[in-house]
Amino acid sequence: MDFQPLVSFVDRITSWRVPWAEVLVMHQNDIVFRYRSGYANLEEQTPISDRAIFNLYSLTKIMTCVAALQLVERGDMLLSDPVSDYLPEYAEMTVRKTLPNGEIRLEKATSLITVRDLFTMTAGFSYDLGSPSFKEAVHSTNGTLPTRAFAKALAKEPLLFEPGTHWNYSMCHDVLGALVEVVSGRRFGTYLREEITGPLGMNDTAFDLNDEQQTRLIPQYTYNDELKKAVRLDGNGYRVGAELESGGAGLLSTVSDYSLFLNALTGCGTSPEGVRILSKASVELMRKDHLNEQTRGDFSWDHMSGYGYGLGVRTHVSKSLSGSLSPLGEFGWSGAAGCMAIIDPDSKLTVMYAQHLLNSQEPYVQRRLRNVVYSCL
Known part of the structure; x- marks a missing residue:
């Protein structure tokens, strides 16, 4: 495996509009590549660190669907x-x-x-x-x-x-x-902690942070086209109540933490340590395309071409339409600030990509990132 093209790609986007980016690649349960570039705090020129906490936004949705399944x-x-x-x-x-x-x-x-x-x-x-x-x-x-x-x-x-x-x-x-x-019969956050994050050893994934974690919550930015630079814009606009545990966009996490969850799904619902959060049958149901003749035309985002929609996830259904180097059945989702998950049980591949930029440049970054990852294997 040669991941130099992935290094070059991450460096390119962090010298463009994205303040920082990090990508972690796991293959057959081993971390085979991890790289980060850019600044967590642009104003203070603070390099991104491995314990940085950020908003997952809609990457939360995958865990919500696992909990319900x-x-x-x-x-x-x-x-x-x-x-x-x-x-x-x-x-x-x-x-x-x-x-x-x-x-x-x-x-x-x-x-x-x-x-x-x-x-x-x-x-x-x-x-x-x-x-x-x-x-x-x-x-x-x-x-x-x-x-x-x-x-x-x-x-x-x-x-x-x-x-x-x-x-x-x-x-x-x-x-x-x-x-x-x-x-x-439990608060949603309590259920996630007791049934998913706790058993998987995910100590930095939650709707609310303790005092120590709060010190690791990094700034959030949005790219301003007029100023031609990223400007700070903190807060989660989807959390409209202080006690709302938003299953759609509320979790905060780290790259290391959330990759544990994603890799359990790559393992067909079971972590390398033997912690089972779902059965293989449920993971297969999750990544099956659930669109039909009535609904397929509505799932028309250009960057999702060649993908169907499963139980809360995109799922690869046509290589000729997607132009993606990933195999059919590769699945995952992304978040408003640019995080993206690639879950691929057939290749035994897990990718956790993170950034913290609203107006995330998702259509440009994520399709390219996926192709670069698979080209490196």
Whole structure:
């Protein structure tokens, strides 16, 4: 294996727009390559360190889906169950419909949202955190908006479409986190710690940081095109309540920590130490393409060409469309500040890529990064 092309690529993007980047590659459970470049703090010119803590954003979604799949494995719920069996506020939903004359009308939904719809982004939700129901809920909870209250607030908003009829990237996995909370009888963060992060030895992955970890939380940036430089923009805009444990975008972690979780999925649900977080059957179900004739056209992001959508993850389905050097069945997801996971059980390959830049340049960076990684093997 020769990873010099990967070194060159990381150096190139950190001399371009990305303040820092780090990539860790594991093959057959061994770390075969790790490299970081750039500054954690641009103003102070502080090099990125190996214990830096940053926002995972939507990379959280993979762990949320694993947690929910654990409950499916235990028979606590089924993918086909109506969500309202557990979260009764979703029993009677309305759908926003646009008439030919442009008039907006709210009609009663004819289908119930299922657990599968939450996994597959087909529930009909949006990603509008500024809606009236959320503002009211934040106010009524004095700014705390716990996970369960978040789900209740979202249920007051009309759906964009009938459940199951379209794919739309949305707050489905935040509701899935609330579902885990209710079905398990534990706070969502407690469940993750007891069932996933604790058993895997992940001591730096959580929704809230202790005092020592807080000192390792590094600055976050966004690239300003007018100024032609990255400017600091701290905080997680998806965490609209102090007690919200966002299953969609709330976790913080390190490269070392989250790679332990990703590599357990590469191991078909079991870590090298024998800690099992999922069965092989569940991992296979997770990375199966769940798009259908109705929903496939909605999953149309250009940088996802050649990929389908599984249970909370992209999954490689067509090499001719993707132009990707990864094999079919390679899966994972990414986050708003640019983190990306590559999980490849067939090649026994795990890649954890990290950066902390909003407007992350994902379409440019991540497809290239993946091809460079596979070219080095």
